[in-house]
Amino acid sequence: MSYFRAAVDATTGYIPGEQPKPGTKIIKLNTNENPYPPSPDAIKVLRTIDSEWLRRYPDPYAMDFCLAVSEVLGIPADWIIVSNGSDELLNVIIRACAEGSDRPVVYPMPTYVLYKTLAALQPAKAIAINYDQSFQLPIDELVAAKGAVTFIASPNSPSGHIVPLDDLRELAQRISGILVIDEAYVDFAEYSALSLVKEFENVIILRTLSKGYSLAGLRMGFGIANPQLLSGLFKVKDSYNIDAIATLVGAAAIRDQAYKNECAAKIKKSRAKLTSNLQSLDFTVLNSHGNFVLATPPEGNAEQLYLQLKAQGILVRYFKQPGLDDKLRITVGTEQQNQTLLKALQIKVIS
Template structure:
């Protein structure tokens, strides 16, 4: 006997990347965390936290954080919805918009696998449209799928590519439902889809503090859309989904754009160097605008991507391996500090010999 809905029994749960215990001597390049610490202003806000904020319920709409987003990104504060990580907003979107076989969830593949997991939980039908080899956006096929929600990750994971603004604009004009542009990695990219929010009432741009702001442990993300779209989402979100600590620390981090941008520039410089080093070892590396690269190791009967992943793990270096079609010959490698990246390269040199 099962106590769960049929959809839950039949689905496969999301499998996060490995998380060793803090203090474990691991070179951790598998879950796209920022290798640099959070803003000193965010740390100071945490130190100065008044216990009274913990005694009382938090602001259900995290208005102080919304004001910080407004100041940083030049959007009205009432165009912001805040979530317990951007994953919560993805969940709210699917619960609010998708259902059964008619109100479908649509996205190009490969991409963030949580889209499929959340759709299965609802449950809602899914249409996965394959990316071509050049990762150009399959606009026609995506629009013809007639999704209640269409997700586009830009920069995309695991490929690291961005989608041109004009392509996203064309898609927004053609989709029949909501277009969600998931910009979790935008702080390491050269462009953003944020201008589309003012042009279309069916576009939501999703951001997180986990990557660019080095606050993956805080669990805070936000979406930007016109109030007419947010109105329905506010009905679905939990009443007090953002705690007082996250609101205060997140707002401080958001207001320190100079620090975030400086760390992002260091990551981008390291990304370029790691890409060069991997290519010198015979890897094929896709151009990336995220804080990771997708790399295909040189062909060898003795060494494939899965074997390299396991051999690196045995040496205390974690990278991400996806055992799924189109990715089984590749490794996704988070950009670490230059020292961490060099540790990886030296291990690869030894293993490839």
């Protein structure tokens, strides 16, 4: 007899991108971390943490961080819920809203595979609707699936495309469940869907400090929605899910918009250059609004190329699944990292 629920036994579990040990000499372009350091303001706060903050339990609502978000985004503090990375909020939302086949989880594919994993663990029925080759949002199919929760990543990973606001607005109007707009990569995009939380009571926007703010190791995310929607999520989240250090460091980081925007601008410039350089090597590259690109090698030998790069100390992301198994997702690194990658690819493509 198993110790675990049937849903746990039946689920493979989410497999994150490879994380080498600290100090390993490697160019890491596989998990979409920001290649630049966090805000100096955040580091300053980290170095001056009072031990009293460690002795006591943290604020269960991370209000210092909520107030910082409120100042920056112009959203009332009670419209914000803070989480241990935005991944925790995905889990909280599914636990609060989805169940069995009557309350399914719906999402277009390809997208972030954790949506599927968390639904399976609930367990809740997962309904995947395929994007077409143009990545037009399949609104009618998503509505027909009648999800208790519908996840839309915009910008999306691994494709990098962004969903037009009018499409998101139509979807929010037509579905009966919650629409979760996952904006993990919004700091590298041209627009946000943030305004929709004021238009629709069933919309929640998710953000993270992992990408634009270079704080993937801090595990800090947040959601924005009307207080009535958040009230159910607060019942499900852990009491003290955000530690005192993350609250203070995260607040300092999000207030330093000038630094974040400067780093994001450098990444967007490098993204355009990397795309052009890959295309000159006959890669097919989708237009990306994230800090990564999805590239198809000229001969479609993505897995072989992934392994060859890994042997040279360069990690990129390979997805062994239909529709993606001929592609590589490549995080935009520093200019030096990108050029090292391109040099390695040029040798392999030529040979």
